Amino acid sequence: MSSSEEVKAACKCLLGVLVLLICFFLSFQNHKPKCYITDLFVPALNTYTNSSTTRANTFIFFDLKLENVMPFNGLRYDNVNLTISYNYGGDRSALFIPIARHTVPGFYQGMRKTAHKRDVTTTRGVPWGDAFAAVSNGSTAVFRVDLATKVKSKQYFWYAKKQRLTVGGIVGVGSAGLKENNKANRLR
Numbered sequence: 763m764s765s766s767e768e769v770k771a772a773c774k775c776l777l778g779v780l781v782l783l784i785c786f787f788l789s790f791q792n793h794k795p796k797c798y799i800t801d802l803f804v805p806a807l808n809t810y811t812n813s814s815t816t817r818a819n820t821f822i823f824f825d826l827k828l829e830n831v832m833p834f835n836g837l838r839y840d841n842v843n844l845t846i847s848y849n850y851g852g853d854r855s856a857l858f859i860p861i862a863r864h865t866v867p868g869f870y871q872g873m874r875k876t877a878h879k880r881d882v883t884t885t886r887g888v889p890w891g892d893a894f895a896a897v898s899n900g901s902t903a904v905f906r907v908d909l910a911t912k913v914k915s916k917q918y919f920w921y922a923k924k925q926r927l928t929v930g931g932i933v934g935v936g937s938a939g940l941k942e943n944n945k946a947n948r949l950r
């Protein structure tokens with residue numbers, strides 16, 4: 763080996779050690795996941811059907827997306843508590859009344875994985891008259907989704923400290939009973 767080859771080999775080795783060290787330190791991350799509502803469907807607010815069966819359907823269908831952003835850590839979720847509220851009168855600063863509570867059972871999520879929790883929840887006390895009037899006249903019915911859970915990241919053979927995660931966001935629903943705009947709503 764010439765001396766320049768030796769230097770090259772030493773550099774490669776050093777680079778390897780550096781990359782390993784970076785990976786090692788990155789694997790101690792404890793970041794919270796990103797949460798989104800990608801879909802929300804309220805059949806009773808679909809103004810394009812006129813059947814008493816849809817009117818009587820007071821369920822809300824949702825798709826909750828949970829994204830583990832950590833490159834080297836799995837994530838353990840406690841039960842995920844969801845609260846859906848309705849904004850009376852569509853004035854977003856006004857009162858939100860809770861109309862549904864739902865629990866997504868806790869689960870484990872691998873590193874860099876995205877989970878979709880699609881489910882349907884029963885509702886209680888939605889002012890359907892107000893909501894239907896809103897979607898009928900071209901404005902939106904305004905809902906709010908709040909999420910509360912605890913997460914802990916997996917680090918080799920043990921778990922990091924549990925962290926509380928509470929996020930929420932507004933979801934507008936239009937005349938088809940569907941979430942307005944195609945982009946997922948981030949819960950912050």
Ligand SMILES: *[C@@H]1O[C@H](CO)[C@@H](O)[C@H](O)[C@H]1NC(C)=O
Binds near residue numbers: 812
């Ligand atoms: C829905 O049906 C009712 C009674 O059958 C009728 O009075 C009303 O105009 C209909 N509405 C629409 C939007 O078609």
Ligand SMILES: *[C@@H]1O[C@H](CO)[C@@H](O)[C@H](O)[C@H]1NC(C)=O
Binds near residue numbers: 851852893899
């Ligand atoms: C539509 O209806 C909602 C709820 O009744 C009301 O708050 C809003 O002012 C109405 N908007 C228009 C443009 O009529």
Ligand SMILES: *[C@@H]1O[C@H](CO)[C@@H](O)[C@H](O)[C@H]1NC(C)=O
Binds near residue numbers: 841843910911912
């Ligand atoms: C979720 O709801 C359950 C039951 O009401 C409660 O015991 C738990 O503390 C809640 N979790 C969070 C993180 O708020």
